[in-house]
Amino acid sequence: MSDYQREQLDTLxxxxxxxxxxxxGGRQRLREQIQPYMAFRQTxxxxxxxxxxxxxxxxxxxSKTSACCSKDGIITFFADTVVNALNSTATQLDHLETILRRKNAGHRCIYLGPDGCLWSVRPVVCAMFLCDRAMDTVFEKEPDxxxxWEALRRQERGFKWPDRPVLFDDLEKAFLNLGLRSSLMHLNFSPGLLNVKRKAGLLDPSGGPAVPTA
Ligand code: SF4
Structure with a gap:
């Protein structure tokens, strides 16, 4: 198992x-909390x-030349895993765990199965990926x-970029408050993103990762 797979498995x-x-009850509250994000993803x-x-x-x-899903490690956020788990059955999540324990034989994403992505709700980085060639072709014909697409990109930031209170941060904090922690909690442990929060006045000036309040 690669370090990437270990990190993904630990997070799951x-x-x-x-x-x-x-x-x-708590799971139902989380499902309600992610509803606006789910509506965005459907859009x-x-x-x-x-x-x-x-x-x-x-x-x-x-042509089988796909660049999508061909990397053996894609960036995911802790919130991606929460959203996917809330939208998956135990059997689906067990299957992800099984896959993550296997050796990745090919130079492609560990989550790519014979019928496509194994996530019920793909990580946001994947959902918002368009290659330059596809964008150039489509946007040249229809500039509107x-x-x-840029408006959708801005909407995406509103869920995950912590220059304001965002869902991805709230989901991390919900688990931090349970005493749980993951290296994929980028919004609470990445120095770069903590700096974004600090500049936005969303961190105690003494700085440092967010500390659970309960
Ligand atoms: S997580 Fe799914 S959509 Fe994203 S790269 Fe892997 S197989 Fe593709």
Missing amino acids: KTVRQGLLRIKA VDRFLQRHFSGICTRTCYD LKSR
């Missing part, structure tokens, strides 16, 4: 442990399906779509 186990601990999926599925199928899947 931490999330599952936390979700078990907060019981059904993104509709946009990509409508305007990019043709070129992506032609350029990548038919570029503005709409």
Whole structure:
């Protein structure tokens, strides 16, 4: 198992442990909390399906030259794992754990199965990925779509970029408050993102990672 797989597996186990601990009522509150994000993700999926599925199928899947999903490690946030777990069955999450324990034989994402991505809700980095070639082709023909894509990008930041209170931070804190911690809690432990929070006045001036309050 690679370091990447170990980190992913540890995070998934931490999330599952936390979700078990907060019981059904707490899980329901988290599901309500992520609703605006789920609506955003559906909007993104509709946009990509409508305007990019043709070129992506032609350029990548038919020719088998896909750059998407071909890296053996993609950046994920702790919140990605929480959102996916809240939208998955125990069997699906068990399957992810099994996959993560295996050796990654190919030069591609460990989560790529025969029928596509094994996540129920893909990590946000994947959901918002468009290669330059696809963007150039589509936006050249329909420049208005570029503005709409940029608006979706801004919306994405509103969930994960901590220059304001954001869902991804809240989800990390919900688990920190349970005494759980993960190296993928970037919004609470990455020096760069802590600096963003500090500049936005969202951190105690004494600085440092967020400390659980309960
Ligand atoms: S997580 Fe899923 S969508 Fe993202 S790179 Fe891996 S297989 Fe592709």
